[in-house]
Each structure stands twice: as structure tokens, then as C-alpha cells.
Amino acid sequence: MPTTVDGQTSATRAKRTPLNRSQITGFWGAWAGWTLDGMDSFIYALVLAPALTELLPRSGYAATPANVGLAGSILFALFLVGWGLSFIWGPLADRFGRTKVLAATIFTFAIFTGLAATAHTVWELGLYRFFAGVGIGGEWALAGTYVAEAWPEDRRKMGAGYLQTGYYAGFFLAAALNYTIGAAFGWRAMFLVGLFPVVVSIMVLLRVKETDKWERAEAVHPHVKHESPLKAIFNAQYRKRTIVAAVLLTVAIIGLWAGAVYEPSAVIQLATKAGMDKHDAARMASIATGLLSIGTIIGCLALPPMAEKIGRRKTLAVYFVGMAASIALAFGWAFYLPNGLVPFIALLFVLGFFGGNFALFSLWLPEQFETRVRATAFAFCTSVGRFFGAIVNFGIGAMVLNMKTLGVPIALTAVAFLIGLAVIPLAPETKGQELPN
Structure with missing residues (x-):
């Protein structure tokens, strides 16, 4: 028998604002770009060993x-340095709009990923990866800003979770391509696949x-067109928010990237130790x-409802604790077990x-800044x-x-998440607040 709560839940779902064609197309364009972005990022981790094994001798190194x-x-x-320089896209998007600059970021990383297939030395590969990083780094900021602004208020939070699944769907796609195309045609073919995002752009x-x-912000504030948005995010209103958000993202990037990038190499080592040949270890x-x-996609979808129920800060704390524990256990314990592949x-x-x-x-950052400086x-x-x-x-490479x-x-990168836990209370709690104009 349906209860009053069930009826209220059904009514809430029924009243959810429908998406128009532009919002749907824009989301799938942003999602596809973010998916191919994730694929591009992880291609390098998967083809690292074969690519460098071929290119190092050509560059004069064993x-x-x-x-x-x-x-x-x-x-x-x-x-990562190229990825860091991608902040240049933010002011451009605040000045010229989200969609054109979003397309430019996708186009940039696709072209330079394709060029990586032509590399003859380690230095050429490094140069192409640097410029691909500039494009890849901008896609997340622009895609996240677009979805937050384009989707209705009652749907944008879950939209952030949906959007973020794209990056890790890209990991899955890269793994599938490596299992098929990479195994059959080699690392250069993997980079050539990276040209596909040009179509999306x-x-x-x-x-x-x-x-x-x-568009409304441009109409209401025409006088701020030539004001530096980079300067604006460090004024008295936004300085603390900017610094705290940057620190928390630093923690997330250090931990996840350390684990994700070295994960294929670790699995290959453990698989080889378990008696597999090189081909089976790569698979x-x-x-x-x-x-x-798959785990990350589930985590992305579980996060928005949790953030709505217990708040942004507590949700991030839960995820940071989970990251610290899983990285420490995976690389500090399971990696050294005699039969550690399965655990x-x-x-x-x-x-x-x-x-x-x-x-x-993707959900929280847009809530902390007004439209005229949000992308920046x-x-x-x-x-x-x-x-x-x-x-x-x-430092990790040297260690x-x-x-x-x-x-x-x-x-040891798990320590970064413990630092993050100390910083989280300094961030603003925006649960229940609408996106500022």
C-alpha cells in the first residue's frame, strides 16, 4: 500500500523540470568530450611501457x-604541467561563452593525441602530450560549468554526477581499446583513436x-567584460573559497592520479609474478x-544523493577517508602479498x-562562484x-x-587525503543553495 512519503516522492519526480533538446544535446556533447578526455588521459598509462621501450633507444637511452x-x-x-596551464580556458569562457571554448578544448586535445602516434623520440612524445594536456585540462572546467548553468536547478546536482561518469567511462573505453586495438596493432594505433573527439567538438x-x-550575465554586467576574472576570484569575496577549493582539488588529484596512473604497471608486475606471460599480463x-x-562510475552516481542528504563537506570527508584507506591497502599491503593479484x-x-x-x-565548485567568474x-x-x-x-618517480x-x-600518497580532511571544514557548505547568478 503506497504511503504519504511514497506519494510525495513520486510527485517530486513527476515535477522534475524536463530537459529541452539543446540541454540534452549539450550534455551529451560535454559527456562525450569528458569520456574521450578520460580515454585520452588513460591511453598513456596503458601504452607507457611499449611506447617508451621503442622510443628510448631512438632517443639515445637504454x-x-x-x-x-x-x-x-x-x-x-x-x-600534468600542460594540464595545469589549461586555466587559460576559464577566462576565455567567461568572456566568449561556454560552448565555443568547450569545443576548442576538445579539438586541442584530440589533435595532439593523434600527433603522438607520429612520435619518433621520447621528446616528441612529451611535447605532444604537453599540448594534449592543455586541451584535456580545460574540458572538465568547461563541461562542468556548462552543465551546472544549462540544466534546471532541480536536476543540475545529479547532472554533475552523470557528467563525471564520462571520464571514467573513458578509462573503461581505453582499457577495451587496449585489449583489442592496442593488443593487435600497437601503441601508435591507440593514439590515433584519440583523433575521434574532433567530431564531438x-x-x-x-x-x-x-x-x-x-547570456544574462553578459547583458546585466557589460561593464565587467574587460575586468580580469583571475583578479576577481582573489578579491575579498572569493579569495578564501578559491584557495580552499584549489587545495582540496590538489589532494584529490595527487591521490587518484598516483593510484590510477601506476595501476596498470602494478597489475602487470603482479600478473607476471603470478606466472602470466606479457600478453596475458597486459590483458x-x-x-x-x-x-x-566501473567502481568509479558507481561512486560518481552515489555521490550527489549523499551530498544532498549530509552536505558537501561531510560527503567529501567520507570519500577522502575511503581513498586514503584503499590506496594504502592496495599499494602498501596487497601489492607485497605472495599472491597479491586478486586482493x-x-x-x-x-x-x-x-x-x-x-x-x-563538478557539483560544488559552480555553487561557490557567480556566473561572470565561474568558469575561471x-x-x-x-x-x-x-x-x-x-x-x-x-617525487614518486625518484622514489x-x-x-x-x-x-x-x-x-604514501594516502597522506595527502589526511591533509585534505583537515582543510575540508574551511570550505563553505552550499547544501540547499541555488546556483548563484
Whole structure:
């Protein structure tokens, strides 16, 4: 027998504002761009060993495991620096609109990912990955800003969770491509697949309407067109919010990227230790990446309802605790077990779930800044963490080289989440508040 609560819930669902065609097309364009962004990011982790094994000798270096690890860390750090420089897209989007600049970010990372397939030396590959990073880094800020502004108030929070699943669907797609195309045709074919997002960028540019919020802000505040939005996010109104959000994103990026990027290498080592040949070990890495991605997608979808029930700060605290525990256990414990492959992969699923903490930033950051500086704030806060992530990645590479082990250096990144837990209370709680104009 239906209760009053059931009736109220059904009524609430029935009253949910329907999406128009532009909002639907815009979401799928942003989601597809974010999916292909995630695919592009993770392609590098999956093809790291074969690509560097071929390119290091052509660059004058022996393709030893130590050199592959060190070069991989350096190239990934360069990618993160490019990703960090992507804050340039935010002011452009606040000045010229969300959709055109979103399309430009997708186009940029697609072109340079495709060019990576033509690399003849490690340095060429590093250069292409740097510029791909500039494009990839901007996509999240622009996609998150677009969905927050374009979707109705009663749907935008869940929209943030839906959007964030795209990045990890990209991980899954990269793993599937590596399992098929990569295994059959090699690492260059994997980078060539990265050209596909050009189609998405054209669709976004031609078919998606600019958000009403941005257009209204432009009409109401024409005098701020030439005011620096970067300066505005550090005024008295926003300074604390900007700094705290940047610190929290730094924590998230250091932890998740350390775990996710080195996960295929760790699985390959454990699979080889378990007696698998190189081919089967590479396929096992793809399967493990798929499980990591599924866990993260579930975590992204579970997060918005939790954030609405217990608030943004408590939700992030739960996810940070989960990340710290799963990274420490996976890389500090399971990695060193005599038969650690199965428990390591099981912990990767848990790590993936709590890695869904990034969905909170897609929901939370737009709520903290008004429309005229929203894209700039989003892009800046996400970019700062990438610069620090690059520094930490250099440190991880050096530790791996000196300690001659992968597990302990990655496990130590769990400490970053403990720092994040101390910072969370400084952030504003925006539960129940509408997106500011």
C-alpha cells in the first residue's frame, strides 16, 4: 500500500523540470568530450611501457625498466604541467561563452593525441602530450560549468554526477581499446583513436546553444567584460573559497592520479609474478582498469544523493577517508602479498568507488562562484592541483627509482587525503543553495 512519503516522492519526480533538446544535446556533447578526455588521459598509462621501450633507444637511452619508469614519470609530469596551464580556458569562457571554448578544448586535445602516434623520440612524445594536456585540462572546467548553468536547478546536482561518469567511462573505453586495438596493432594505433573527439567538438560548436545564465550575465554586467576574472576570484569575496577549493582539488588529484596512473604497471608486475606471460599480463591490466572504472562510475552516481542528504563537506570527508584507506591497502599491503593479484584488483574497485569524489567538485565548485567568474574559478582551482601533481609525480618517480619498488611510494600518497580532511571544514557548505547568478 503506497504511503504519504511514497506519494510525495513520486510527485517530486513527476515535477522534475524536463530537459529541452539543446540541454540534452549539450550534455551529451560535454559527456562525450569528458569520456574521450578520460580515454585520452588513460591511453598513456596503458601504452607507457611499449611506447617508451621503442622510443628510448631512438632517443639515445637504454630501455631498462628503471629508465622506462623514470621517463614515464617525467613525461606524465609534463602532461600534468600542460594540464595545469589549461586555466587559460576559464577566462576565455567567461568572456566568449561556454560552448565555443568547450569545443576548442576538445579539438586541442584530440589533435595532439593523434600527433603522438607520429612520435619518433621520447621528446616528441612529451611535447605532444604537453599540448594534449592543455586541451584535456580545460574540458572538465568547461563541461562542468556548462552543465551546472544549462540544466534546471532541480536536476543540475545529479547532472554533475552523470557528467563525471564520462571520464571514467573513458578509462573503461581505453582499457577495451587496449585489449583489442592496442593488443593487435600497437601503441601508435591507440593514439590515433584519440583523433575521434574532433567530431564531438564540431557537434558541440554547431548544435549546442549558449547557456542562458551566461547570456544574462553578459547583458546585466557589460561593464565587467574587460575586468580580469583571475583578479576577481582573489578579491575579498572569493579569495578564501578559491584557495580552499584549489587545495582540496590538489589532494584529490595527487591521490587518484598516483593510484590510477601506476595501476596498470602494478597489475602487470603482479600478473607476471603470478606466472602470466606479457600478453596475458597486459590483458589483465586492461581488465583491472575496467573494474576500477566501473567502481568509479558507481561512486560518481552515489555521490550527489549523499551530498544532498549530509552536505558537501561531510560527503567529501567520507570519500577522502575511503581513498586514503584503499590506496594504502592496495599499494602498501596487497601489492607485497605472495599472491597479491586478486586482493589488489579487489581493492582497485574500492579505490575506484571513492575516486568518484571528483563528481563533488563538478557539483560544488559552480555553487561557490557567480556566473561572470565561474568558469575561471573552476579552471583555476582544477589547474593548481595539476601543477602540484606534476611535482609529486617527479617525487614518486625518484622514489620508485631509488627504492626499486612501486608499492610504497604510491601508498604514501594516502597522506595527502589526511591533509585534505583537515582543510575540508574551511570550505563553505552550499547544501540547499541555488546556483548563484
